[in-house]
Amino acid sequence: VDEDRPDLGKMALRLARAVADEERPVLAREDLEMWDYVVLGALARAPAPTQGELARLTGRDPTRLIGHIDGLARRGLVERRPDPTDRRRRVVALTPDGLATFRRCRSGVRDLEEQLLADVPAPDRATFLRVLQQLHDDLDR
Amino acid sequence: VDEDRPDLGKMALRLARAVADEERPVLAREDLEMWDYVVLGALARAPAPTQGELARLTGRDPTRLIGHIDGLARRGLVERRPDPTDRRRRVVALTPDGLATFRRCRSGVRDLEEQLLADVPAPDRATFLRVLQQLHDDLDR
DNA sequence: CATATGTCAGCTCAACTGACATTC
């Protein structure tokens, strides 16, 4: 067995950073930062959480999320309206333009991933992605 | 094919953070922070780089590395001495105590990794680690 | 009244920048 490999955490972090570095220019084409993409992605899956829930989902600080959403709303990518049933809450949702923007970004991201994994044989790639997703899903439970 | 998986970057980052969170208590047993472990690990592989080179290897800011090495040297884990051939340079090296401390930590880290991958069948695990290491190594070149 | 949500101001800490001394 190979005891001489780098730590799992080091390898995973290196990969994550490399992916993020390559994604940034793609997102910049839509004039988005990484946090924007994360927030739009969360809203694309769960239609309308509260701001606190959105902060928890994305891992972003609730207080910093405020100005963040302000910017996205000013650009017409998200919408923030008071919940009729509980007026303390501000329901945040994607606009059609926001959804389209997110889809363009994710498409570009997927292209990058394809490129990054190009040298990995198809069967290995499938196994790699399956195990990674299993670990990822298990961690969120 | 599954287009509906999370982004590669998200999965890798989630894994890296989970590993780091579990490693911290293990390192704390030796009274080490994550950065200490990273620095000791770099020194365990390459015996005596300069401080600037050590900063580049670990990804840590050169200016913050100064006080950091001060602390490790005060505890007798690393040694900083001027290079006789070029007195601008400070060669940083592990002490025997530092090497032993690092090995104890890495052993604990490997135990954690074993635990985290326990549910993954052995052949899949081997493929996963092999592909991950390949990607990791390719990125550093 | 106790709780939850969103907002804001202030604090703290890590990273980066620029300047400087030493040495090559």
Place this chain on the structure above:
DNA sequence: CGAATGTCAGTTAAGCTGACATAT
């Protein structure tokens, strides 16, 4: 003299804490 190395002070950005207003 120009370049590299290590050190330090100042700036900047990001996250966190606590207080407050609104609503339940």
